[in-house]
Amino acid sequence: MRLTLRAAAITLAAIAATFGLDPFRNYQLATAAGVFAAVAGLTVLIGLTGQLSLGHAVLMAAGGYGYAAAATATADVAPLPVALLAGLIGAALTAGILGLLLGLAAARLHGPYLAGLTLALVIALPSAANVLPLGGEQGRSAPLLPVPEALSSLIAIEQWHAWLAIVISAAAVTPLVALRSGRHGLRMRAVLDDETAARLSGVNPGPVKTGAFVAGAIPAGLGGAALAVATQQVAPGGYGIAFSLLLVVAAVLGGLGSIGGAAIGSVLVVALPWLIDTAAEAVPADLGRRLDGNLAVLLFGAVVIAVTLARPEGIAGLLTGLRRPKTAPSEPAPTPPGEAPPSNDSKPSTNTER
Amino acid sequence: MERFVFLLSNGLARGAVLALFALSLVIVWRAARVVNFAQAAMAVVAVYAAFALTAASGSYWIGLLGGLLTGALLGAAVERGLMRRLPNRTPLPGMICAIGLVMVLQAGLAIAFGPQHRPMRPPFSESPIVIGGVPVLSPYNLFVLATAAAVMGALALLFAKTSLGLRLRAAAFAPETSRLLGVRVPRMATIGWTLSLATASLAALLLVPVELGLNPHSVDLLFVNAFAVAVVGGLDSPIGALTAGLGIGVLVSLVTGYVSAAAAPLAVLALLTAVLLLRPGGLFAAKEARTA
Numbered sequence: 001m002r003l004t005l006r007a008a009a010i011t012l013a014a015i016a017a018t019f020g021l022d023p024f025r026n027y028q029l030a031t032a033a034g035v036f037a038a039v040a041g042l043t044v045l046i047g048l049t050g051q052l053s054l055g056h057a058v059l060m061a062a063g064g065y066g067y068a069a070a071a072t073a074t075a076d077v078a079p080l081p082v083a084l085l086a087g088l089i090g091a092a093l094t095a096g097i098l099g100l101l102l103g104l105a106a107a108r109l110h111g112p113y114l115a116g117l118t119l120a121l122v123i124a125l126p127s128a129a130n131v132l133p134l135g136g137e138q139g140r141s142a143p144l145l146p147v148p149e150a151l152s153s154l155i156a157i158e159q160w161h162a163w164l165a166i167v168i169s170a171a172a173v174t175p176l177v178a179l180r181s182g183r184h185g186l187r188m189r190a191v192l193d194d195e196t197a198a199r200l201s202g203v204n205p206g207p208v209k210t211g212a213f214v215a216g217a218i219p220a221g222l223g224g225a226a227l228a229v230a231t232q233q234v235a236p237g238g239y240g241i242a243f244s245l246l247l248v249v250a251a252v253l254g255g256l257g258s259i260g261g262a263a264i265g266s267v268l269v270v271a272l273p274w275l276i277d278t279a280a281e282a283v284p285a286d287l288g289r290r291l292d293g294n295l296a297v298l299l300f301g302a303v304v305i306a307v308t309l310a311r312p313e314g315i316a317g318l319l320t321g322l323r324r325p326k327t328a329p330s331e332p333a334p335t336p337p338g339e340a341p342p343s344n345d346s347k348p349s350t351n352t353e354r
Numbered sequence: 355m356e357r358f359v360f361l362l363s364n365g366l367a368r369g370a371v372l373a374l375f376a377l378s379l380v381i382v383w384r385a386a387r388v389v390n391f392a393q394a395a396m397a398v399v400a401v402y403a404a405f406a407l408t409a410a411s412g413s414y415w416i417g418l419l420g421g422l423l424t425g426a427l428l429g430a431a432v433e434r435g436l437m438r439r440l441p442n443r444t445p446l447p448g449m450i451c452a453i454g455l456v457m458v459l460q461a462g463l464a465i466a467f468g469p470q471h472r473p474m475r476p477p478f479s480e481s482p483i484v485i486g487g488v489p490v491l492s493p494y495n496l497f498v499l500a501t502a503a504a505v506m507g508a509l510a511l512l513f514a515k516t517s518l519g520l521r522l523r524a525a526a527f528a529p530e531t532s533r534l535l536g537v538r539v540p541r542m543a544t545i546g547w548t549l550s551l552a553t554a555s556l557a558a559l560l561l562v563p564v565e566l567g568l569n570p571h572s573v574d575l576l577f578v579n580a581f582a583v584a585v586v587g588g589l590d591s592p593i594g595a596l597t598a599g600l601g602i603g604v605l606v607s608l609v610t611g612y613v614s615a616a617a618a619p620l621a622v623l624a625l626l627t628a629v630l631l632l633r634p635g636g637l638f639a640a641k642e643a644r645t646a
Contacts, residue, residue, distance in 0.1 A: 052449055105630055112389035112589070113630060115449055116581040119391075120626055123578045124619040131617060241574070245453055252450055290468055294461040301457025308451045309439060 007174040014166045023158040028270055030158070030165035030230035034060075036266040037169035037223030039250040040259050044180055045216035046248075047257020048188040049209055051106050055118030056220050057244035058125050059095045059102075063221025064234030066094030068140040075143040083143060088168065088225055095221020096214055103213025107206040122244045129236035139235025142228045158230075165226035172222035177259055179215055188212050242297070249300045252307055272296055356488050361611040362604060363482075367495035369603020370502035371561045375580035376587065376595040377506060378554035383589045384526045385546020388437065388445060391452035393554050394577035395459040396432065398570060400425035400555035401562050402463060405474060414477040421559050422552050429551025433544050463570040471567030480564065498560050505556060506596060509549070513592070522546060575619075579606065582626040 014033070018026050042056045053059075070090025075083040102121075106114050130136050146152075147160040155163075179185060190198040191205045198205055228234045250269045254261025273296035280291040375393075382390050390396075404421025408414055432455065440447045478497050482489035491499075513519040524532040525542035533539050557580075558573045565572055583602050587594025602622065609621045 046446070050444060050446055052446060054453075105627065109630055112445055112449065113585060115391065116389065116578075116585060117626060117630060120578050120582060120619070120623045123575065124623040127616040127619045131614075131620060245457065248450070248453060249457075290465050294464045294469075297457045298461035298465065301454040301459075301461065304454030304457070305436065305451050308447050308454065309436075 003174065003178055007170055007177070011166055011170040014170075015163050018155075018159045018162045018166075021159075021162075023156050026156070026158040026162040027230060028274065030162040031227060032267050032270040033162070033165040033169040034223040034226035034230065035247070035250065035270055036263050037172040037226060038220040039247055039254070039262040039266045040169075040173045040176055041216035041219035041223075042247055043251040043254065043256055043258065043262045043265075044176055044188075045212055046251055047255075048180065048185060048192060049212040050192045051209060051213065052115045052248075053102070053118045053213075053216070054115050054241075054244055054248065055102070055121040056216075056247045057239040057241075058118075058121050059099060059217045059220035060224035060227070060247075061125060061234060061236065061239035062098045063091035063095040063224030064142075064228040064239075065134060065140060065224075066221065067091040067225035067228045068142040068234050071143050072141070080143070080145055084145060084164070084229075087142070087228075088222060091221045091225035091228075092218050095217045095224065099214045099217020099220075100210065102217070103210035106213050107209040119241075122239075122241050125239060126236045134236075137235065137237065139233055139237075141233045144232050145229060161230045164229050168222055168226040168229070169219075172219040173259060176215065176219055180257075180259070184208075184211065184215075246300070249304050252304050253300075269300070272299070357611065359488050359490060360482065361607045363491045363495065365604035365607030366600060367491070367498045367603075368607055369600035370499050371557050372576070372580050372583050372603045373596045373599025374502045374505065374560070375554055375557035375576055376583035376599050377509065377592055378550045378557065379580060379584045380587075380589060380592055380595050381509070381546055381553065382550035383584075385522060385550065386433070386437065386543045387526070388448040388452075389581070389584075389589070390547075390550070391449055392432070392455040392459065393551070393580075394558075394573040395456040395570075396428050396551055397425060397554040397558035398568075398573045399428060399459055399463065400551075401474075401558050401568055401573070402467060404559055405472065405568055408474075414475075418559055421555055425555025426548045426552040429547040429549075430544050432551075433547035437547070438540065438543070460570040467570075469569065471569045471572070473567045474563045476563035494564070501556070501560065505553065506592075509553070510592065512549075518545070578619075579622055582622050585626060586629045 018029060021029060038056055038060050042053060045051055045053055067087040067090055071083045071087030074086040105117060109117065129139065134140065145164065147155060147157055151160065187203050187208045190201065190203050191208045195205050246269045250265030251262060253268060254265030273293065276296045277292055280288045280295060379389060379393060382388065400421040403424035404417040407420040408417030436451060437448060440451060476494045478493040480492045480494050482492045513523060521537045522542050522545065525537050525539045529539045558576065561576055562568050562572055579602060583598045584595055586602065587598035605621060606618045609618045
């Protein structure tokens with residue numbers, strides 16, 4: 001209940017913030033909201049179960065394609081809100097099924113094997129778009145959702161799309177927060193810490209890993225749907241290896257396992273490249289063209305290395321460190337510091353259940 | 355039939371390059387128990403060095419030598435400066451750091467040299483020799499096959515027959531015991547990285563002249579395919595890397611020739627998925643330690 005209230009408050013605050021932004025910023029906010037949903041899924045997957053997925057962009061793309069297909073099919077026969085809902089269900093289903101397949105593979109793999117498999121998946125996405133009926137390079141278009149009559153004098157289309165994206169990602173992330181602090185989150189940490197010990201305490205690692213992959217995939221798919229709402233299309237070019245790595249960067253920067261960190265990380269990876277490219281326009285044209293897009297990637301790479309070397313808990317850990325300077329000395333705990341420990345009533349259940 | 359022979363021989367040459375790159379992944383895995391996701395980006399730095407040296411001196415061979423040296427030095431530098439400082443309880447920090455390194459190196463190269471494809475000229479002709487009316491292998495492909503075979507043979511000798519090879523294997527297999535027996539384990543890791551990156555640079559140097567040209571991303575696909583090779587063969591097994599490399603090289607060449615170039619990554623993905631699901635440790639891997 002408290003969680004729902006908190007989620008509603010944050011969502012309302014974000015929606016209120018859209019009034020202070022111009023249309024382009026609102027478009028960026030919609031993008032950041034979609035990315036946030038995906039990064040939240042990814043950060044829980046990496047931080048709680050240690051499974052590094054380099055292919056979360058493909059899960060977003062799967063959600064986008066699922067949304068486009070379902071929403072386009074229903075838009076002809078049903079009113080737009082129904083089409084939006086159908087599209088979201090389609091997005092969650094496609095991403096969830098792809099995540100389940102990956103998760104089944106992930107349960108048998110560890111560390112580098114999984115990362116390599118997901119990397120091969122990203123590289124194969126443009127080929128898949130050409131070979132499967134996904135519309136090739138152009139991709140699929142999604143229906144345009146116009147501003148409702150009652151609001152049309154009040155807000156612009158970009159702001160409306162930002163609202164939709166914010167609500168979608170709130171709906172995607174809130175269950176994830178509940179999952180993370182509940183008994184399933186505890187099981188994931190147990191598996192990450194010591195698989196053998198987890199098995200001895202009656203936690204079966206296979207289903208836990210697979211479940212974590214599905215739980216990380218569905219928000220990513222909904223995030224892809226939010227991007228499709230904002231851009232009215234989904235194409236393979238937008239979900240390449242560079243974007244996929246940016247999702248990992250956002251999760252690492254924010255602090256692996258932290259949802260609040262994921263929010264900060266996704267705003268950074270959306271806003272910083274744009275800021276740097278705007279600044280690069282000021283330098284001479286030739287140099288500017290070289291810096292365009294590359295300088296941001298260079299900075300992100302350097303920061304990722306620095307964060308991994310110096311502060312593995314990321315920005316989220318930095319903030320909690322400021323808030324509570326006198327906590328226990330930081331030992332290599334699997335949970336990022338400052339996160340609420342799982343409630344006590346869920347603990348004994350892991351001993352009795354299989 | 356002619357087409358088949360041509361695709362087969364072309365696939366073997368590609369497969370030799372793949373096997374070489376996969377072997378470099380196997381070496382670094384055996385030496386330090388990490389999969390280096392930055393292998394492609396580091397190798398492409400070496401290719402840029404070779405390109406610049408060839409352009410300055412006019413000789414392909416000086417460029418080749420310089421590229422190999424650059425790759426080897428970069429390998430040692432990354433191991434000493436970066437990988438050694440990471441916690442090695444789990445593989446995650448190493449992989450994430452490697453991803454950061456990929457972004458730094460590729461963006462740095464794009465800023466320094468621009469994103470365009472620069473043509474690299476192979477030292478031998480690329481038009482195939484015709485035997486009995488059937489175009490078979492080009493001189494350059496012969497050169498690639500011979501070089502790959504020589505390097506793999508030399509590495510096999512190094513690991514199997516020399517004292518250094520024994521120390522490298524011991525340090526990777528049982529670091530604690532090796533240290534007690536007087537092996538300088540950290541130095542072995544550095545040597546492993548150096549050898550691995552020199553091998554990877556060689557593979558990249560052999561590949562780029564037959565591709566579109568030199569670009570910060572021109573080795574990416576080789577890495578993904580070589581990773582598939584290393585996994586199919588088992589990350590622990592050099593023989594596996596060789597066999598799977600030739601096999602996947604031929605597979606990619608045949609799929610590209612008979613279906614389409616777009617289908618090749620899908621074929622590799624399908625094969626990788628199938629092998630990982632049926633034998634998660636690879637086809638040639640030794641049995642892992644028991645877990646429970």
